[in-house]
Amino acid sequence: MYNFVFQNTTKIYFGENQLNHLGEELKQYGSRVLLTYGGGSIKKIGLYDKIVEQLKAAGLTIFELSGIEPNPRHTTVNKGAEICKKEKIDVLLAVGGGSTIDCTKAIAAAAFYDGDSWDLVTYKAPVTHALPLLSVLTLSATGSEMDAGGVISNMDTNEKYGLMHPLLQPKVSFLDPTVTYSVNAFQTASGSADILSHIFDLFYFTASPKMDMIDRIMEDVIKTVVHYAPIAIKEPENYEARANLMWASSWALNDFLSTGSFQAATCHAMEHELSAFYDITHGLGLAILTPRWMEYILDESTAPQFKKFGVNIFDVDSSLSNIDGAKQAISCLSNFFFKTLGLSSTLTEIGIDDTNFKVMAEKACGGGSLEGFTTLTPKDVENIFHMCL
Amino acid sequence: MYNFVFQNTTKIYFGENQLNHLGEELKQYGSRVLLTYGGGSIKKIGLYDKIVEQLKAAGLTIFELSGIEPNPRHTTVNKGAEICKKEKIDVLLAVGGGSTIDCTKAIAAAAFYDGDSWDLVTYKAPVTHALPLLSVLTLSATGSEMDAGGVISNMDTNEKYGLMHPLLQPKVSFLDPTVTYSVNAFQTASGSADILSHIFDLFYFTASPKMDMIDRIMEDVIKTVVHYAPIAIKEPENYEARANLMWASSWALNDFLSTGSFQAATCHAMEHELSAFYDITHGLGLAILTPRWMEYILDESTAPQFKKFGVNIFDVDSSLSNIDGAKQAISCLSNFFFKTLGLSSTLTEIGIDDTNFKVMAEKACGGGSLEGFTTLTPKDVENIFHMCL
Numbered sequence: 001m002y003n004f005v006f007q008n009t010t011k012i013y014f015g016e017n018q019l020n021h022l023g024e025e026l027k028q029y030g031s032r033v034l035l036t037y038g039g040g041s042i043k044k045i046g047l048y049d050k051i052v053e054q055l056k057a058a059g060l061t062i063f064e065l066s067g068i069e070p071n072p073r074h075t076t077v078n079k080g081a082e083i084c085k086k087e088k089i090d091v092l093l094a095v096g097g098g099s100t101i102d103c104t105k106a107i108a109a110a111a112f113y114d115g116d117s118w119d120l121v122t123y124k125a126p127v128t129h130a131l132p133l134l135s136v137l138t139l140s141a142t143g144s145e146m147d148a149g150g151v152i153s154n155m156d157t158n159e160k161y162g163l164m165h166p167l168l169q170p171k172v173s174f175l176d177p178t179v180t181y182s183v184n185a186f187q188t189a190s191g192s193a194d195i196l197s198h199i200f201d202l203f204y205f206t207a208s209p210k211m212d213m214i215d216r217i218m219e220d221v222i223k224t225v226v227h228y229a230p231i232a233i234k235e236p237e238n239y240e241a242r243a244n245l246m247w248a249s250s251w252a253l254n255d256f257l258s259t260g261s262f263q264a265a266t267c268h269a270m271e272h273e274l275s276a277f278y279d280i281t282h283g284l285g286l287a288i289l290t291p292r293w294m295e296y297i298l299d300e301s302t303a304p305q306f307k308k309f310g311v312n313i314f315d316v317d318s319s320l321s322n323i324d325g326a327k328q329a330i331s332c333l334s335n336f337f338f339k340t341l342g343l344s345s346t347l348t349e350i351g352i353d354d355t356n357f358k359v360m361a362e363k364a365c366g367g368g369s370l371e372g373f374t375t376l377t378p379k380d381v382e383n384i385f386h387m388c389l
Numbered sequence: 390m391y392n393f394v395f396q397n398t399t400k401i402y403f404g405e406n407q408l409n410h411l412g413e414e415l416k417q418y419g420s421r422v423l424l425t426y427g428g429g430s431i432k433k434i435g436l437y438d439k440i441v442e443q444l445k446a447a448g449l450t451i452f453e454l455s456g457i458e459p460n461p462r463h464t465t466v467n468k469g470a471e472i473c474k475k476e477k478i479d480v481l482l483a484v485g486g487g488s489t490i491d492c493t494k495a496i497a498a499a500a501f502y503d504g505d506s507w508d509l510v511t512y513k514a515p516v517t518h519a520l521p522l523l524s525v526l527t528l529s530a531t532g533s534e535m536d537a538g539g540v541i542s543n544m545d546t547n548e549k550y551g552l553m554h555p556l557l558q559p560k561v562s563f564l565d566p567t568v569t570y571s572v573n574a575f576q577t578a579s580g581s582a583d584i585l586s587h588i589f590d591l592f593y594f595t596a597s598p599k600m601d602m603i604d605r606i607m608e609d610v611i612k613t614v615v616h617y618a619p620i621a622i623k624e625p626e627n628y629e630a631r632a633n634l635m636w637a638s639s640w641a642l643n644d645f646l647s648t649g650s651f652q653a654a655t656c657h658a659m660e661h662e663l664s665a666f667y668d669i670t671h672g673l674g675l676a677i678l679t680p681r682w683m684e685y686i687l688d689e690s691t692a693p694q695f696k697k698f699g700v701n702i703f704d705v706d707s708s709l710s711n712i713d714g715a716k717q718a719i720s721c722l723s724n725f726f727f728k729t730l731g732l733s734s735t736l737t738e739i740g741i742d743d744t745n746f747k748v749m750a751e752k753a754c755g756g757g758s759l760e761g762f763t764t765l766t767p768k769d770v771e772n773i774f775h776m777c778l
Contacts, residue, residue, distance in 0.1 A: 001629070003404025004403050004404065005403070006400070007398070007399070007400035008397070010396070011396035012393075013392075014392060014395065014648065015391070211633060212613060212617075213609065213636055216609035216612060217606050217609050217610075220602060220609055221606075227601070228601075240600075243390060244601055260403075260636075
């Protein structure tokens with residue numbers, strides 16, 4: 001295993017009605033709040049009113065930025081930063097899923113930068129300061145509620161990059177599972193695929209040495225999602241299911257599961273090209289890619305980990321050979337994504353053809369190759385995209 | 390499950406040679422450091438020299454408090470607080486196991502209190518301020534390196550109580566598994582029993598509802614300790630074993646495993662009487678008590694959890710009845726503590742007789758009864774002590 005540094009300072013309020021603490025937490029950071037959200041579903045479910053009531057009761061002055069996109073744009077970040085500067089915002093409150101929280105993180109940094117926020121996302125300019133940020137999570141998926149990163153898209157250039165900085169770690173996040181009761185089957189499935197993919201892609205299917213305890217815990221989080229995602233789809237108001245998915249989303253990507261290993265992110269790099277070019281839902285892209293990637297890189301070196309995954313998660317017969325066990329594991333995962341969770345299984349189904357595969361593959365490899373469980377060349381990535389048709 | 394608030398701000402440096410960051414971290418908190426440690430084993434293993442070198446290189450002024458006891462006394466806390474006041478200490482550095490870190494936490498608070506530190510431990514006076522505290526861990530056991538609590542003894546009154554306050558959370562802890570290579574078989578076994586007992590006693594064997602994901606993760610931390618403790622005893626310089634035990638110790642008691650449930654602490658309450666009266670090693674006391682406590686409270690209501698533990702951890706036959714499965718689980722745990730780890734199995738063996746059982750039982754129940762998986766009266770506690778003879 002590798003040496004590591006671990007710290008995660010976010011304070012989590014978890015459970016029904018914990019939002020009652022929102023006002024008291026926010027006002028520790030100032031009086032002028034920028035409330036950020038997406039397409040307005042928070043109004044439909046009554047969450048907006050509840051939050052505004054809390055903020056008013058705490059004597060806070062509210063400003064708003066709505067319409068944050070599912071793959072948030074740098075132009076929206078610029079808009080948010082403008083409001084922060086003009087209105088002398090003290091603290092940001094993101095209400096939404098990963099996209100809203102990611103965008104708000106970038107706004108937090110861009111509020112102290114005079115140029116285009118894309119400079120920060122591409123690390124042309126360093127993050128030097130950031131406004132404090134709190135979040136109210138409405139979708140169990142990205143883990144942005146308890147980490148220091150965000151992903152921002154530039155649709156002019158078909159680019160999507162991650163911005164990471166310790167200053168972007170949310171101070172406080174509110175996780176109320178009942179808030180996710182209204183999340184539909186598709187979003188629940190995509191979010192669950194995203195949680196799983198963080199584990200698969202970043203720490204679990206890697207060539208890195210691992211700490212045994214962490215490897216076991218990864219499998220627990222995987223089992224939790226595999227068990228509860230179908231329940232949450234069938235019974236949207238099942239508290240146990242929503243709560244387990246919510247806490248799993250935070251722990252899949254809050255740095256705990258990477259302790260002792262290095263992070264790969266092969267499927268994420270490939271998926272970022274899909275959503276940068278076609279604006280698709282991140283978790284869906286990951287679900288389509290992951291089993292094909294596993295199939296493509298399957299050989300004697302990768303098979304033992306895939307087989308172990310199948311045996312421990314899907315009860316694949318442990319007496320099978322590594323290759324046969326791995327094949328069954330891949331098939332079980334495909335069934336889980338495309339039958340149990342009901343996600344689309346091909347790029348064709350969601351309207352994507354091979355037009356941009358070559359350029360996407362090159363961009364995914366960043367001018368070189370893609371490191372991970374195995375190293376992929378642009379040609380390999382292109383082949384994997386083709387397998388997804 | 391219950392609502393909860395989770396936050397753990399400690400920064401962890403994990404791995405060999407991470408101590409190289411000690412100076413840079415310490416000097417963020419000031420220039421006058423009180424270095425605290427126990428009986429001097431840190432000098433034998435060369436750790437003391439390494440630390441002093443780091444501190445000098447960082448230009449820090451070093452003061453020392455040595456001789457912190459295995460069950461640290463409030464009188465030692467008073468001594469440390471005196472030094473802090475007299476020498477205008479800026480920051481504390483605890484180098485040791487849980488006892489040293491616990492004692493240093495109490496010193497951190499007592500440095501701002503004019504009376505006897507026992508007033509803070511007994512909550513007669515509130516903790517209002519605390520000096521910042523960093524730690525270098527030398528024994529995998531109590532989890533004090535990543536939590537906000539400490540346990541202090543008053544040998545005049547045979548009392549041992551826990552002091553908890555968010556201000557006592559270590560700012561930074563250094564976990565270098567190689568530092569524990571010299572920990573002997575008895576201390577490795579006792580420390581491992583302590584880690585296990587935190588999980589058993591506080592969150593795993595309880596009547597509380599739990600979050601399923603957390604219940605799974607508890608079992609993995611248990612499995613990790615059951616797997617690696619015997620390896621660390623046989624091969625003291627096995628890095629994997631020492632590293633897994635070290636990270637398990639921190640996560641067994643850093644508030645993550647209690648998320649969603651309430652904490653019981655029956656065996657801890659009973660053991661605190663043993664070590665308050667007889668100054669024994671905490672983990673050893675817990676190992677002797679736990680299987681007897683399980684046996685004493687075994688009935689149709691407690692059996693399913695004990696059996697599940699046996700099935701999942703020790704491969705007990707799942708087709709057994711709850712009661713028979715539970716009995717086998719208890720027997721497996723006894724074997725693990727007393728044969729595999731080689732710990733003494735009775736109080737008689739460590740020189741304790743029934744002289745004080747009655748008064749200890751009454752004190753353990755604090756004038757009432759002891760809440761937990763089942764409620765115990767003083768008579769029940771006395772009976773359990775007798776089973777340990």
